[in-house]
Amino acid sequence: MTHRVLVIIPAHDEQASLPATLAEVREKAPSVDVLVVDDGSFDATSRVARAAGVPVLRHPVNLGVGGALQTGFRWACEHGYDIGVQLDADGQHDPAYLPALLAPVVEGRADVSIGSRFVSSTGYRAPWNRRLGMLLFSGVVRLALGRPISDTTSGFRAYHRRVMEVCQHDFPKDFPDAPLLIGLARRGFRLDEVPVVMRERRAGTSFYTLGKQLYYPYKNLLASLMALIRKPI
């Protein structure tokens, strides 16, 4: 049985990098469908996506990555997709890794597959503050789950339909990282990691701005704790 795969691209003011990303997905993974969720962009993100012939869902205001993914999950479930893949608009994620990323979910070994920069040495060097955060949260996840997930902040993931159905209703609003993984594992979903190489973003700015750099650790530590102790909805 072949799986219907939808690549969900959350995009906020990504008109500069989106066309190249869409073209690359079409070229390297012609068998998957693509959906762009325009998260309240002020630029022509929606227009360039439509011009590339992919369906676009447009939030009237900015909700953050989590909200954009949730909208994408809902659409994927309504349109009968078996697997949803989260892929950044900025070109950090190479669609050439899609088959590798999908494999654990397709073969039924996992419900969530995470494209990880650290499973094997892939030459990725983040700034020190980012690295410290990654270290902290992979530690948090290891403590919570009793097993390591080396790249908790990776935005290159594949989700089985079962997971997407749950996530439509319950999903971290802004940063779908460590707390999400803990919450999913607590629900009994199986997580797996696949080594990938990530690139520099093509253009535009990251979701993670300075103000968020301070808020992020607080929010994610609290949310991780809550994901661990609260009963899943």
Add this chain to the structure above:
Amino acid sequence: MLFLSRTQVITALGAVLLVLFVLELVRRRRLSEEYSLLWVLASTVIAVLGFATPLLTWITHLLGFLGESSTTFAFGLAFSTAMLLYLSLKQSRLSYENHALTRELALLRNEVEALNRGRAGDTR
């Protein structure tokens, strides 16, 4: 002595004025009944404490405050804290609902566009 201090008179009168103002806001539909309840209750308590000196004195001794005016202000502060927490709760809920509506709107908009495209195809 009916009133202990000038502060007490000012506080009590202020509370009465606040109740009147809150009720006026409700009358003009600027404030919903739901929110007015907390304000009216709190102001009434402060007003009663302000005018009923024996009661205020009794509560002050009971709770061990140093002065009667401290009691009044402690009640006021407790109310403010409760109100702020309540508003944060409301705000969280509203933002959650807003979030859900935004997502729903994006999906519906997409569906409407798809339907419109389909109809345009039919009439061609």
